Amino acid sequence: MNRLNHQHGVGLIEVLVALLLLSIAVLGFSALQVRAISATDESLVRTKSLTIVRNLAEIMRAYPEAYVTGSGTAFTSAAASTLNAVPTIQAVISGSAIETVTVSGKTISILATGVNCLSTEVETVDGKKMPKQPCSMDQLAARDALMVKKIAADEDIKLGITTCPGTSANAIQQQMCIITAWNDTSPIMSDSDATACTTSNGVYKTGSHCLMSEAY
Template identity: 60%
Template sequence: MSGLNSQRGVGLVEVLVAVLLLSVAVLGFSALQMRAITATDESLVRTRSLTLVRNLAEVMRAYPEAYVTGSGATFTTVLPTIASAVPTVQAIATSIAIAEADSGDSVTIDGLIISINGANNCLSTGTTTDDDDNEIPNKLCSINQLAARDTLLVKKTALEEDIKLAVVSCPADATQQAIQQQMCIITAWNDTKALIDDTDTKACANSDGVYKIGSHCLISEAY
């Protein structure tokens, strides 16, 4: 009887070992779950970035002659053969920051203020009759101004998605700015900057185009 009494119930040591094993399993599962959530979020941001890249690349293809020069929010049309010329899309996507998603920010192109939702949004609501009695939409904006509006729309979407956007010359491409020149679109998120720079530790990549360790960004070529 004494032998049976000594084996009755569960000892404290056995309970502690069981709790320890359960805790390790739960912690491991929690860590795995967090990594899965992080990977899912990263994949979602990359998908949104690729959508922005495609949209901006289409704008660049649609307006190959949209060249401007200047800085800030005011630009003036110049010929693409001028060395200092910067394409409208590149200038606006990289330089013009929209403060708020619904702020309706604008940019001045050839003396006309172009906005996304304002009066000068380049959307024609009327028609004109040509010499052949055909009704055609009113031409409200030039190629530069249309390119500016479409680029502002892409910029606004990037802001809503909390993605930084920039258009730069691709590494090792020292050719002069020209129509249909190869350009690189950079999208960056988290604390990564949309830059190709050796000195900035938060830049997306080095000057040779190699991604920096731990960066959260994508570099895509566009023509």
């Protein structure tokens, strides 16, 4: 009888120990689930970023002679040799506008209203009828850049175009770097800015959420 009295509560202790071990296992499993979800989200954003980079690179190749001067939402057409002229696509991506910009006095828009640079008329050239081009090359480049920028903004992805490390000339025909960034990372290369994607030499910063790709 005394032996039974000494064993009172042993079963309860065993249950508590089992619950403790189960709790530790569940916590570990939960942590793995959180990490897995985070990795999946990061992979999804990177896939979207790659698509945006490819689209933007193709647009850059399509308009190798589109240059403008100015900043913000208003730009003026300029030749590549003009002082302070920059590639139109780089200027639009770096500017504040997402849906509308003004190039050479014409407001270019990706909205249903405004000039969207789509041909709706025909003209006769050398006796042949062809679509009338309502926009210049700079204006077309601005429109296409706005479309990619809007897609990126809808996905909470920030865009940036800059000269790649080791490249001095700011010409779209030469090597340029496209940077996509998300979360708290900025699409820039900087040694002093803690939120920058990479250093000025193009080395990824620890903890940055971004992707840098070269375009030619």
